[in-house]
Amino acid sequence: MTETTVVSLQDIRDAAERIAGATHRTPVIRSRTLDQLVGAQVFLKAENLQRIGAFKFRGAYNAIARLSPEQLSRGIAAYSSGNHAQAVALASTELGSHAVIIMPADTPAAKLDAVAGYGAEIITYDRYTENREEIGARLAADRGMTLIPPYEHPDVMAGQGTAALELLEDAGDLDALVVPVGGGGLIAGSSTAAKGLQPGIRVIGVEPEAGDDTKRSLEAGERVTIPVPRTIADGQAASVPGELTFSVNRRLVDEIVLVTDDEIRDALRFGVDRLKLVMEPSGASGLAALLAGRLHPAPARIGVIISGGNVGAARLAQLLA
Amino acid sequence: MTETTVVSLQDIRDAAERIAGATHRTPVIRSRTLDQLVGAQVFLKAENLQRIGAFKFRGAYNAIARLSPEQLSRGIAAYSSGNHAQAVALASTELGSHAVIIMPADTPAAKLDAVAGYGAEIITYDRYTENREEIGARLAADRGMTLIPPYEHPDVMAGQGTAALELLEDAGDLDALVVPVGGGGLIAGSSTAAKGLQPGIRVIGVEPEAGDDTKRSLEAGERVTIPVPRTIADGQAASVPGELTFSVNRRLVDEIVLVTDDEIRDALRFGVDRLKLVMEPSGASGLAALLAGRLHPAPARIGVIISGGNVGAARLAQLLA
Numbered sequence: 001m002t003e004t005t006v007v008s009l010q011d012i013r014d015a016a017e018r019i020a021g022a023t024h025r026t027p028v029i030r031s032r033t034l035d036q037l038v039g040a041q042v043f044l045k046a047e048n049l050q051r052i053g054a055f056k057f058r059g060a061y062n063a064i065a066r067l068s069p070e071q072l073s074r075g076i077a078a079y080s081s082g083n084h085a086q087a088v089a090l091a092s093t094e095l096g097s098h099a100v101i102i103m104p105a106d107t108p109a110a111k112l113d114a115v116a117g118y119g120a121e122i123i124t125y126d127r128y129t130e131n132r133e134e135i136g137a138r139l140a141a142d143r144g145m146t147l148i149p150p151y152e153h154p155d156v157m158a159g160q161g162t163a164a165l166e167l168l169e170d171a172g173d174l175d176a177l178v179v180p181v182g183g184g185g186l187i188a189g190s191s192t193a194a195k196g197l198q199p200g201i202r203v204i205g206v207e208p209e210a211g212d213d214t215k216r217s218l219e220a221g222e223r224v225t226i227p228v229p230r231t232i233a234d235g236q237a238a239s240v241p242g243e244l245t246f247s248v249n250r251r252l253v254d255e256i257v258l259v260t261d262d263e264i265r266d267a268l269r270f271g272v273d274r275l276k277l278v279m280e281p282s283g284a285s286g287l288a289a290l291l292a293g294r295l296h297p298a299p300a301r302i303g304v305i306i307s308g309g310n311v312g313a314a315r316l317a318q319l320l321a
Numbered sequence: 322m323t324e325t326t327v328v329s330l331q332d333i334r335d336a337a338e339r340i341a342g343a344t345h346r347t348p349v350i351r352s353r354t355l356d357q358l359v360g361a362q363v364f365l366k367a368e369n370l371q372r373i374g375a376f377k378f379r380g381a382y383n384a385i386a387r388l389s390p391e392q393l394s395r396g397i398a399a400y401s402s403g404n405h406a407q408a409v410a411l412a413s414t415e416l417g418s419h420a421v422i423i424m425p426a427d428t429p430a431a432k433l434d435a436v437a438g439y440g441a442e443i444i445t446y447d448r449y450t451e452n453r454e455e456i457g458a459r460l461a462a463d464r465g466m467t468l469i470p471p472y473e474h475p476d477v478m479a480g481q482g483t484a485a486l487e488l489l490e491d492a493g494d495l496d497a498l499v500v501p502v503g504g505g506g507l508i509a510g511s512s513t514a515a516k517g518l519q520p521g522i523r524v525i526g527v528e529p530e531a532g533d534d535t536k537r538s539l540e541a542g543e544r545v546t547i548p549v550p551r552t553i554a555d556g557q558a559a560s561v562p563g564e565l566t567f568s569v570n571r572r573l574v575d576e577i578v579l580v581t582d583d584e585i586r587d588a589l590r591f592g593v594d595r596l597k598l599v600m601e602p603s604g605a606s607g608l609a610a611l612l613a614g615r616l617h618p619a620p621a622r623i624g625v626i627i628s629g630g631n632v633g634a635a636r637l638a639q640l641l642a
Binding site: 030046053274279309311312313317321 | 596634
């Protein structure tokens with residue numbers, strides 16, 4: 001697979017059609033207070049209002065919807081303790097398949113309940129003594145299940161890129177698109193959509209300061225591994241970019257900027273006080289970059305993907321305190 | 322002024338046109354989780370995403386936009402410590418006028434700052450020894466300012482009713498419309514729009530249990546005054562319905578249901594955990610009624626106005642704890 005064929009604008013358009021009935025077309029939120037603070041027109045794509053509360057549903061649904069009836073009948077497997085788990089669980093159920101989600105035994109009960117509530121079977125493992133990849137591989141071999149990864153898959157990236165496609169359709173021409181970066185799937189799909197539609201657009205990724213693996217990798221010209229980052233942005237705590245995602249992002253991402261955990265907290269608070277939107281820390285990092293003045297030169301019309309909102313009331317109360 | 326001419330569907334349509342460029346057309350939010358819990362299709366009109374964070378901006382803007390150039394040049398006055406204060410402040414500034422807002426001296430600094438930030442002059446008074454109506458009347462007399470009340474005004478009601486107009490346009494036919502009731506302006510405008518467009522629709526008001534003045538008044542067939550209610554839903558802490566609003570609501574509101582403060586807290590938590598929306602307690606009371614199973618018989622397609630989101634991060638953290 002060459003770099004140019006990992007995912008294309010047409011793949012994203014096809015994905016958009018495929019997922020249209022199942023996903024929300026999330027609103028693009030405007031705030032003149034935000035515009036004034038930033039000194040630009042800002043268009044927030046509210047993927048925290050997506051089904052399961054994050055953009056991950058787009059990718060999981062698109063990938064699972066492309067499986068054959070036989071694959072669907074054998075079932076889907078995924079390992080994740082986060083939004084991808086819920087996304088695969090719900091998409092599998094809705095597409096008439098069944099999912100097994102491999103989750104750490106110490107996952108908070110609320111997350112286990114959410115995944116079970118979407119109709120998935122859960123297998124827990126001890127993350128200090130067991131290897132989730134082995135468990136996944138065994139499941140795939142024994143039960144013939146299809147493993148859906150959280151980002152290292154062209155159909156997952158194409159599905160995730162539909163968030164940017166919708167944003168550009170609704171907001172019109174933008175000078176820059178700002179996207180949170182974890183494993184790199186959202187920005188791979190989004191930059192493909194954005195540069196396909198508007199070749200002059202600047203695509204800016206945002207990572208937490210402690211989790212700058214993609215920034216370092218882009219600077220080095222190859223994938224760099226960092227220690228597992230400590231950050232409140234748990235969805236961005238990747239230690240190395242994906243291989244497929246990096247092959248796209250090295251071509252299409254113009255720049256990565258970093259934000260501190262405190263800047264993310266400020267963005268969460270701004271979300272509650274002014275936008276009335278609940279964001280999870282990872283989901284707020286793009287907004288945090290804007291509020292912290294990280295964009296130089298400042299673009300005039302900026303799209304920002306608010307990637308998710310699964311933080312939970314108790315944790316949000318802590319983060320706002 | 323007879324009952325039938327206080328406000329008409331045409332007034333609301335005119336208001337919608339008048340405020341279109343200045344207000345957000347707020348999104349209608351769907352949640353299948355909510356639909357499953359309620360056993361109905363629920364359409365949430367997210368007025369917490371409106372400018373200044375509440376539906377009040379619609380009414381204030383509509384009323385002020387109808388003033389003459391001379392009235393605008395003499396300025397606007399209002400008394401409110403809540404969302405109406407911000408609404409009048411911002412609408413006055415945007416319409417080239419200037420506002421004086423009369424607020425209690427013990428109003429939290431954040432609220433004073435917000436009103437000042439929208440360009441208004443603030444006059445504080447001691448609410449234990451001074452009378453705000455007298456201060457307002459003196460201002461109107463001395464400086465020739467126009468007083469804009471929070472609900473007792475046909476143009477305010479018409480503006481507020483545009484929230485329901487948009488909801489019905491976007492959601493299509495509904496069996497019921499659920500609206501929080503404080504002074505009664507939102508439900509007066511909304512019921513006028515709803516019954517004008519869909520005569521068979523049931524309009525259901527929601528009050529906090531401690532603040533059931535409109536429920537009692539509808540049952541008595543006349544305005545009943547209750548002691549100032551103690552409730553977390555500060556925007557619904559009215560002790561008597563407005564005269565104009567009640568003259569509309571006695572004709573058009575089918576029923577008032579009550580919710581407890583605990584049920585409102587549950588709705589706030591559901592908002593954060595599942596909807597990713599920040600609501601203020603008053604703004605969540607309609608949703609609280611649905612989640613608490615207050616609607617009998619349960620309608621199949623229900624519109625709910627989420628009326629506001631100005632709660633603030635610190636207070637929200639308290640309410641969620």
